[in-house]
Amino acid sequence: MTSTETVRRPGRIRRRLNHLPAGLIGCAIVLVFAVPVAAITRGPQGALGAAIGVAGVAVSYVLSGLAVAWADSISTQLTMPVGLATYATKFSLLGVLLIAFGDSTWPGLHPMAYAILAAVLGWNAGHIWWAARARIPYVEIDPQ
Numbered sequence: 001m002t003s004t005e006t007v008r009r010p011g012r013i014r015r016r017l018n019h020l021p022a023g024l025i026g027c028a029i030v031l032v033f034a035v036p037v038a039a040i041t042r043g044p045q046g047a048l049g050a051a052i053g054v055a056g057v058a059v060s061y062v063l064s065g066l067a068v069a070w071a072d073s074i075s076t077q078l079t080m081p082v083g084l085a086t087y088a089t090k091f092s093l094l095g096v097l098l099i100a101f102g103d104s105t106w107p108g109l110h111p112m113a114y115a116i117l118a119a120v121l122g123w124n125a126g127h128i129w130w131a132a133r134a135r136i137p138y139v140e141i142d143p144q
Contacts, residue, residue, distance in 0.1 A: 016069035019130050020062060026126025027058040030118045038111035049108020053115030060090050061123050 031054045038050035064086040071082035101109065 012073040013066070013069045016072055017065055018134065019127055020065055022126040022130035023061055023123040024058060024126070026122035026124070026129075027054055027061075027119050030054055030115065030122035034111070034115045034118055038108070038115065042107045042111050045107040046111040047108075049106070049110070049112035050115040052108070053112035054119040057116055057119035057123060064090065 031051065034050040034054060035047045039047035042049070064083070067086050068079055068083050071078035
């Protein structure tokens, strides 16, 4: 293999991350709407909360995607356990944060919660859009 061929072929992990831009675009669209709405309804602290919420969702999805892509590049048998571990870790961390800051009077807390929900929906919408258009090879098994 020549160095030219190496440059043209995407890496083992990078080629498993083609879905990330669509999800990030979905989160960016939510960010564009959530921050001004939160600023109008809750002021600068609300805008900050909304931005933190959207950024948190985007970062968590990107890290999950990287972890699963890494696992898949090692062995396809690692994909499910790593995916479940990242899922459990994210929701455990979210639970800890909710318990720790649930009684907070910070004005950005509610906008952050709404932004988290909207960003999850935005990410999933972007991912669905990508999956509907992605050229993913598959094998159809003939039932006998």
